[in-house]
Amino acid sequence: MDQTALDLQQRILAVIARGVAQATTDEEFDGLAREVFVFQYERCAPYRAYCDRLKLTPQTVTHWKQIPAVPTSAFKSFTLTCFPAEEAVAEFHTSGTTREKAGKHYLRTLDLYEAAIRPNFAAYLVPDDARLPMMVLMPSPQEAPHSSLSHMMGVVTREFGTENSEFYVEDGLLHVERVVRDLSEAQLAHRPVFLLGTAFAFVHLLDHLTRQGLKFEVAEGSRVMETGGFKGRSREMPKAELYGLIERLIGVPKARIVNEYGMTELSTQFYDDSLRVNHQTDRKAAPPWARVVIIDPNTGRESAEMGRGLVRVYDLANMWSILCVQTEDLGVRRDPERIDDHKRDARRTSGREGATTASRDACPTGEKARADGFEVVGRAAGAEVRGCSLTAEDLQLE
Amino acid sequence: MSATIEQIREAIGRTREARERVWQHRTTDAVITALAQAAKNWLDPKSPWRKRAVEQATAPTGFSEAMVNEAIDLTFGAITYESLGELLDRELGNRRVLDEFCLRGRAQTRAMGPRLIAHFLAGNVPAPGIVSMCCGWLLRSANLVKVSTHDPVFPTLFLESVREVDAELADCVATLDWPRGELALTQTAVGDADAVIAYGDDHTVSALRQLAPAAAKFLGYGHKISFAVVAKEAMTEENLPQLAQAAAFDASVYDQQGCLSPHVFYVEERGQLGPRKFAAALADAMAAYQARVPRGQLSVEEAAEVVKFRTGYEFAAASDRRIGVWASPSGTDYAVIYDDSPAFVASCLNRIVFVKPTDGYKRVLDAIQKFASSISTVGIAPMNERALAFANDLARMGVHRVCPIGQMQRPPLTWHHDGRPNLADLVTWTDLG
Numbered sequence: 001m002d003q004t005a006l007d008l009q010q011r012i013l014a015v016i017a018r019g020v021a022q023a024t025t026d027e028e029f030d031g032l033a034r035e036v037f038v039f040q041y042e043r044c045a046p047y048r049a050y051c052d053r054l055k056l057t058p059q060t061v062t063h064w065k066q067i068p069a070v071p072t073s074a075f076k077s078f079t080l081t082c083f084p085a086e087e088a089v090a091e092f093h094t095s096g097t098t099r100e101k102a103g104k105h106y107l108r109t110l111d112l113y114e115a116a117i118r119p120n121f122a123a124y125l126v127p128d129d130a131r132l133p134m135m136v137l138m139p140s141p142q143e144a145p146h147s148s149l150s151h152m153m154g155v156v157t158r159e160f161g162t163e164n165s166e167f168y169v170e171d172g173l174l175h176v177e178r179v180v181r182d183l184s185e186a187q188l189a190h191r192p193v194f195l196l197g198t199a200f201a202f203v204h205l206l207d208h209l210t211r212q213g214l215k216f217e218v219a220e221g222s223r224v225m226e227t228g229g230f231k232g233r234s235r236e237m238p239k240a241e242l243y244g245l246i247e248r249l250i251g252v253p254k255a256r257i258v259n260e261y262g263m264t265e266l267s268t269q270f271y272d273d274s275l276r277v278n279h280q281t282d283r284k285a286a287p288p289w290a291r292v293v294i295i296d297p298n299t300g301r302e303s304a305e306m307g308r309g310l311v312r313v314y315d316l317a318n319m320w321s322i323l324c325v326q327t328e329d330l331g332v333r334r335d336p337e338r339i340d341d342h343k344r345d346a347r348r349t350s351g352r353e354g355a356t357t358a359s360r361d362a363c364p365t366g367e368k369a370r371a372d373g374f375e376v377v378g379r380a381a382g383a384e385v386r387g388c389s390l391t392a393e394d395l396q397l398e
Numbered sequence: 399m400s401a402t403i404e405q406i407r408e409a410i411g412r413t414r415e416a417r418e419r420v421w422q423h424r425t426t427d428a429v430i431t432a433l434a435q436a437a438k439n440w441l442d443p444k445s446p447w448r449k450r451a452v453e454q455a456t457a458p459t460g461f462s463e464a465m466v467n468e469a470i471d472l473t474f475g476a477i478t479y480e481s482l483g484e485l486l487d488r489e490l491g492n493r494r495v496l497d498e499f500c501l502r503g504r505a506q507t508r509a510m511g512p513r514l515i516a517h518f519l520a521g522n523v524p525a526p527g528i529v530s531m532c533c534g535w536l537l538r539s540a541n542l543v544k545v546s547t548h549d550p551v552f553p554t555l556f557l558e559s560v561r562e563v564d565a566e567l568a569d570c571v572a573t574l575d576w577p578r579g580e581l582a583l584t585q586t587a588v589g590d591a592d593a594v595i596a597y598g599d600d601h602t603v604s605a606l607r608q609l610a611p612a613a614a615k616f617l618g619y620g621h622k623i624s625f626a627v628v629a630k631e632a633m634t635e636e637n638l639p640q641l642a643q644a645a646a647f648d649a650s651v652y653d654q655q656g657c658l659s660p661h662v663f664y665v666e667e668r669g670q671l672g673p674r675k676f677a678a679a680l681a682d683a684m685a686a687y688q689a690r691v692p693r694g695q696l697s698v699e700e701a702a703e704v705v706k707f708r709t710g711y712e713f714a715a716a717s718d719r720r721i722g723v724w725a726s727p728s729g730t731d732y733a734v735i736y737d738d739s740p741a742f743v744a745s746c747l748n749r750i751v752f753v754k755p756t757d758g759y760k761r762v763l764d765a766i767q768k769f770a771s772s773i774s775t776v777g778i779a780p781m782n783e784r785a786l787a788f789a790n791d792l793a794r795m796g797v798h799r800v801c802p803i804g805q806m807q808r809p810p811l812t813w814h815h816d817g818r819p820n821l822a823d824l825v826t827w828t829d830l831g
Contacts (some may be wrong), residue, residue: 310702390622394621
């Protein structure tokens with residue numbers, strides 16, 4: 001690793017180390033983002049070719065918002081790295097459907113990746129500094145070495161869990177009986193639980209509980225991290241229904257279920273603000289080392305105030321791959337909520353420590369920086385068909 | 399607004415009564431004359447029907463005003479005294495068999511249309527529904543027409559325009575709408591029908607097939623896909639501008655949402671000009687068409703799909719020489735994607751079209767074999783001996799329509815929609831002697 005790269009990486013790590021409460025000004029973010037852009041333009045040939053095609057190069061880009069975004073689909077057909085891919089210390093693959101080629105994200109170092117996980121997870125999942133055994137409804141990193149989610153779970157169980165944390169997916173199977181047994185034990189011992197899993201794993205678990213007529217009342221302080229994405233592996237369920245069922249069958253109130261929004265192509269995750277504001281919210285905020293912009297697909301420009309559009313992420317922790325990723329998700333901008341309005345509810349619903357956190361942390365000193373909050377509202381797929389032509393989804397070519 | 403069960407029952411009763419009257423007083427020739435006149439009344443640029451359709455149809459169809467105008471020309475331009483007469487003569491042997499016993503071979507015979515036809519229209523392309531209604535009128539049936547959410551305007555206005563010409567004839571048709579999920583309403587509508595004509599996706603069509611009475615005739619038209627092939631003979635300097643214009647028309651009309659809209663143009667290599675030249679010319683022609691007939695407004699979801707599709711290829715095009723993109727400079731108006739992989743790719747619609755080089759017709763057949771039954775139309779340029787051999791291969795594979803590029807969106811009234819006749823499947827015969 002040469003000195004320029006090392007130096008840039010150090011400065012990004014320093015921003016991350018400040019934590020989520022220490023916002024970056026636009027100027028500070030712009031400076032780093034454009035340095036990363038130059039770095040990536042110089043070292044990633046397919047990206048440089050794309051930038052040249054768009055005539056958006058280090059010579060012409062004057063603000064981070066002009067930095068060209070790479071569609072996630074490009075990770076499927078190109079090796080998007082700023083280093084020789086064979087030197088990668090880890091390689092994460094998108095799951096997708098079986099018909100599709102997997103997207104690949106090569107990591108030069110785990111430092112940035114893991115550094116970006118910690119402060120974010122701490123702020124949005126354990127703002128009360130609770131240390132709980134984590135029940136992870138996913139495969140372990142050993143079992144799924146190419147899953148970024150499993151890797152991340154490995155990091156958070158190590159850093160925030162206890163030695164009793166467990167992974168419940170083995171050989172591709174969710175061991176629901178074991179989950180049920182451990183939930184029962186926790187309930188008997190009045191011990192709060194911390195469940196983490198994909199939405200489809202939760203659907204699977206909840207279906208099992210329904211079939212067996214099981215219902216838990218887990219202890220106060222329990223929480224859930226759920227991450228979207230069904231990808232055809234389980235029946236789809238709207239978020240409200242899923243959260244309702246988790247509340248009813250497991251006993252974790254909706255306000256303590258946090259959705260994680262992340263993807264293989266990124267190094268930074270985004271979380272619902274629920275635990276910090278003490279009520280259920282779909283709003284997510286970008287941490288200081290990332291920005292999220294909502295792009296109106298009809299114009300290619302930033303969406304109007306409340307308009308829906310494509311979620312575009314600028315992630316400094318993606319220094320060794322691609323800073324600016326164009327997702328296929330639809331989102332909408334959501335300004336920060338005023339904590340004061342909810343203080344009363346917060347105290348009533350979820351205990352002392354949460355309310356303290358809310359008043360300490362979320363009454364933003366850096367309100368401006370957190371103004372780029374957003375909510376994910378859908379996918380750029382399955383638009384209603386108006387005519388009579390078959391579409392790609394209908395046409396089974398295999 | 400959703401119709402009620404009472405309204406559906408009332409409409410069935412009313413159209414049946416009208417049918418009894420019309421049946422006795424109108425000859426087939428009079429019906430043809432009235433329909434042709436009503437259709438003609440739409441074609442005048444200053445026609446009040448045109449004006450109303452343009453005002454009302456842009457919102458539900460999602461088409462631009464210019465596209466609605468184009469749809470009017472395509473739909474009603476095809477309905478003439480001659481074409482309606484030809485349709486009857488071709489399918490029934492002689493248009494007068496609907497009026498009286500006619501000699502056919504050694505025996506006399508006459509044809510009767512269904513007493514009540516229930517039409518379930520779908521989508522925003524008006525032509526199939528309008529033709530379906532015309533068929534009902536020609537057969538002097540009572541017709542209950544459930545319009546599409548994406549186009550409640552054309553059927554209703556066409557009915558009004560027929561009323562202006564022949565009120566009694568118009569009474570044989572009622573247009574209504576209700577939500578697809580309202581099973582009781584749909585059951586009421588099909589319960590007494592002697593024939594059901596259903597348009598829509600496979601799911602809708604098969605659901606209606608289940609609901610239709612066992613004795614009723616059922617014609618189902620599912621969603622289809624189309625493409626075109628440009629043979630090397632057509633790829634000349636002289637021919638290209640006109641060819642590209644014709645191809646752009648086929649690909650752009652109805653914003654590519656129709657089942658006749660091509661998704662892919664296979665272009666044969668080793669012509670005077672190469673496939674990339676075709677892609678570039680097609681993009682120019684699509685730009686010109688866009689300037690004249692803009693694509694409609696897209697929802698955020700639709701635009702997002704276009705962006706997802708297009709940027710993926712644009713990224714690849716920057717460094718992969720096998721890919722090329724010629725796209726509208728701003729927004730999502732249109733894009734031509736050149737990709738030298740021979741595999742068929744369905745477009746995300748809304749004027750995003752693929753150009754793929756091919757070694758020849760044989761290779762094209764390989765690429766489409768797996769979904770031949772889902773194909774509606776194959777456009778070809780030029781129509782020559784080789785094309786004829788290709789058309790024969792396509793026919794064997796189960797493709798139902800092959801036509802010149804530029805005509806894909808203009809099926810004649812007499813075409814075999816999805817391989818079936820329009821009227822012949824609906825009539826029953828009485829022989830005499």
